[in-house]
Amino acid sequence: xxGMSSVSDSDLVRRCRDGDQxxxxxxxxxxxxxxYAIAVRGFRLPDDDVxxxxxxxxxxxxTRLDTLxxxxxxxxxxxxxxxxxxxxxxxNKGRETPVDEAGVHEESADxxxxxxxxxxxxxxxxxxxxxxxxxxxxxxxxxxxKTIADELDIPSGTIASRIARCLGKLRSQxxxxxxxxxxxxx
Amino acid sequence: xxxxCSPEWRDAPGVAAQANLISERAVELAHTDATVWDEALxxxxxxxxxxxxxxxRDFALEKKLTAAAAAPLEIATLGADAAALAAxxxxxxxxxxxxxxxxAAALAAxxxxxAAHLVRVNLGVRPSDPRLARALASERxxxxxxxxxxxxxx
Numbered sequence: 001x002x003g004m005s006s007v008s009d010s011d012l013v014r015r016c017r018d019g020d021q022x023x024x025x026x027x028x029x030x031x032x033x034x035x036y037a038i039a040v041r042g043f044r045l046p047d048d049d050v051x052x053x054x055x056x057x058x059x060x061x062x063t064r065l066d067t068l069x070x071x072x073x074x075x076x077x078x079x080x081x082x083x084x085x086x087x088x089x090x091x092n093k094g095r096e097t098p099v100d101e102a103g104v105h106e107e108s109a110d111x112x113x114x115x116x117x118x119x120x121x122x123x124x125x126x127x128x129x130x131x132x133x134x135x136x137x138x139x140x141x142x143x144x145x146k147t148i149a150d151e152l153d154i155p156s157g158t159i160a161s162r163i164a165r166c167l168g169k170l171r172s173q174x175x176x177x178x179x180x181x182x183x184x185x186x
Numbered sequence: 187x188x189x190x191c192s193p194e195w196r197d198a199p200g201v202a203a204q205a206n207l208i209s210e211r212a213v214e215l216a217h218t219d220a221t222v223w224d225e226a227l228x229x230x231x232x233x234x235x236x237x238x239x240x241x242x243r244d245f246a247l248e249k250k251l252t253a254a255a256a257a258p259l260e261i262a263t264l265g266a267d268a269a270a271l272a273a274x275x276x277x278x279x280x281x282x283x284x285x286x287x288x289x290a291a292a293l294a295a296x297x298x299x300x301a302a303h304l305v306r307v308n309l310g311v312r313p314s315d316p317r318l319a320r321a322l323a324s325e326r327x328x329x330x331x332x333x334x335x336x337x338x339x340x
Contacts (some may be wrong), residue, residue, distance in 0.1 A: 138204070138207075139207065142211065144263045144264070144266070144267050145266070145267050145270055146263070146266065146267075146324075146327075156270070157270065157273075159270075160201065160204060160267075160270055160271050160274045161197060161274055163200060163204055164197035164198075164199075164200025164201050164203075164204065164274075165197060165200065166200070167199065167200035167203055167204075168196065168197060168199070168200050171199065
């Protein structure tokens, strides 16, 4: 995890505008999977087109960052740039092969999944490192309670309740709620 | 179900989410177990037709048996996790559903026993094999929880 991984999107944009190379690297790292997911899962573009979209979107972000009006709206802005570029790619393909209209409509459901996945990812990033770690171990790495307990050196009997509490915090973040009971956000 | 029926319990949704995931994993592992065991059985039969001095025979067989041991071992581990989750639910859920949490733990313990049995008998592992030790530890952990819960709800 880089030192900038906890920097907000607004700060990241500001630092990029100031020419901070580290911030630009972080922006690419933070959003590369997002752009990729929209192109692949949302629009089902072939590999060659995905590569073109990817290059083009990040070139546009780099050259047009000054035109972003609300720095905190980086993600929707990137989503819009990516969607437009994907539609261009589909339109270009359509000159060679007709675009399947029904298929384009179906893609909106996949785009919603991509948006949801990234919303969860963003909410997850606001939780404490302990919470991020334990949720990642159980839900992404399929680790058992015993393995988690052994590796983190915490009592096995407390793992399930720790995960439940972290999920509660994640849910609060996703719903935009503040948790008054522990006075923190994760 | 126990968690979903306990709206006053703050961690209930988080426990229900874990229960869902464990349940999905169990189904996946059951399918995997059936597939890899079929393959191991095929390899065992194939070995009967391969000369004993062929070094590839033991290697191929060992590889298949290792894969076949992995799935029931994971199921045993999952049984222990399910029982632990049932223990947490039994402790915090609405009293009406405590017996259901105990029943869930008993079922999980049964699954862990069956899986450990497959690791021990069907796959021909030695008593000193660490995989068997892990499977038996999971079985024991699941049964300890189940017995405690069953006792508390009698």
